[in-house]
Amino acid sequence: MTDKPKVAWIGLGKMGEHMAGHLLSAGFPVTVYNRTVEKAAPLVEKGATAADSIAAAADGADVIISMISDDNALRAVASTTDGVLSAAAPGSIYIDMSTVSPEASAEIASNADKAGVAYLRAPVNGTVVQAESGALIILVSGPRATFDTCTPVFEAMGSKLFYFGDAEQARSMKLAINMMVGITASMFSEAVVFAKAAGLDWDQAIDVIGQSAVGSPYTNFRGPALKAMDFTPTFSTKQIAKDFDLALATAETTGAPMPLTSLVRQFWSDMIDTGKGDLDFLSYAQHLDEQRSK
Ligand SMILES: NC(=O)c1ccc[n+]([C@@H]2O[C@H](COP(=O)([O-])OP(=O)(O)OC[C@H]3O[C@@H](n4cnc5c(N)ncnc54)[C@H](OP(=O)(O)O)[C@@H]3O)[C@@H](O)[C@H]2O)c1
Structure with missing residues (x-):
């Protein structure tokens, strides 16, 4: 493979648009292919070629990358008759960077094997801001040699790169992190609403939590949005609910106890039921604030 392999990019949502943009900037x-075709326009302006189907995007590509919603999207994009694994040339590489279940990913691995395509799982930690600045943390599993070949591709999009093993390990690692992200957001929300109810200043409480023993990259990064009650979705409540569901389903098969994850999953349902499904999941703070009885 050359220094700059030909890349086919599928999925130009909130994350994919920025990530594909970094590959273009890196040369x-x-x-690019996106189901809603208009979303390809900003990338075409930056020098990408637009394809009108997955097959057209994959034609002649050395590396095909998808960044799409969920298990259903992965199955539709990868394993249908007009999907990636029908179109990809034997010997090419398929990388999926979405957050999906180990189970769906294992199906794709089996189909990739039959198609003679090397398959990497490479979900990411970080949100739209890190995608935009090229500072994602990229969690990878799959064949080691393919990972080594693709390191320059990952380095164009991320600032930290971890390799976990030759199968679905990266999928579970990603879900473990998102369990903590969601539980942290719900605890952060509950604590600041508690402080506000006791008469403390909202902004000061958020600042002090950030500087305390429990301050973390998450609380500091999202503190400004919480101060402003700006819940423009970087990652929506529906998306975090999806990841909790994936983690809970995985735990059913592995036997891991999930008491907190099960509890916090119900918070996301309450929010979806009361119209906050498309807001950022940190709007849990607003949800609790609205429920204060005094
Ligand atoms: N946003 C974050 O902060 C974040 C952070 C880390 C990981 N992730 C994960 O990264 C993935 C993408 O997230 P995102 O925030 O970029 O999502 P998004 O903005 O909702 O974009 C989803 C993308 O998937 C495409 N898609 C969905 N279903 C499809 C199907 N059946 N066939 C073809 N394309 C389909 C969409 O196409 P259309 O444009 O046609 O709808 C769009 O390009 C998700 O798995 C998410 O959990 C997100």
Whole structure:
């Protein structure tokens, strides 16, 4: 494979648009496909070639990357008759960077094997801001040699790169992190609403939590949005609920106890039921604030 392999990029949502943009900036030739075709326009302006189907995007690509919603999207994009694994040339590489279940990913691994395509799982930690600045943390599993070949591709999009093993390990690692992200957001919300109810200043409480023993990259990064009650979705409540569901389903098969994850999953349902499904999941603070009885 050359220094700058030809990349086909599928999925130009909140994350994918920025990630594909970094590959273009780094000099990779990139062909893009998005189900909603208009979303390809900003990338075409930056030098990408637009394709009108997955097959057209994959044609001649050395590396095909998808960044799409969920298990259903992965199955539709990868394993249908007009999907990636029908179109990819034997010997090419398929990388999926979405957050999906180990189970769906294992199905894709089996189909990739039959198609003679090397398959990497590479979900990411970080949100739209890190995607935009090229500072994602990229969690990878799959064949080690393929990972080594693709390191320059990952380095164009992320600031930290971890390799976990040759199968679905990265999928579970990603879900473990998102369990903590969601539980942290719900605890952060509950604590600041508690402080406000006791007469403390909202902004000061958020600042002090950030500087305390429990301050973390998450509380500091999201503190400004919480101060402003700006819940423009970087990651929506529906999306975090999806990840909790994936983690809970995985735990059913592995036997891991999930008391906190099960509890906090119900918070996301309450929010979805009361119209906050498309807001950032940190709007849990607003949800609790609205429920204060005094
Ligand atoms: N946002 C974050 O902060 C964040 C952080 C880390 C990981 N993630 C994960 O990264 C993935 C993408 O997230 P995102 O925030 O970029 O999502 P998003 O903005 O909702 O974009 C989803 C993308 O998937 C495409 N898609 C969905 N279903 C499809 C299907 N059946 N066939 C073809 N394309 C389909 C969408 O196409 P259309 O444009 O046509 O709808 C869009 O390009 C998700 O798995 C998410 O959990 C997100």
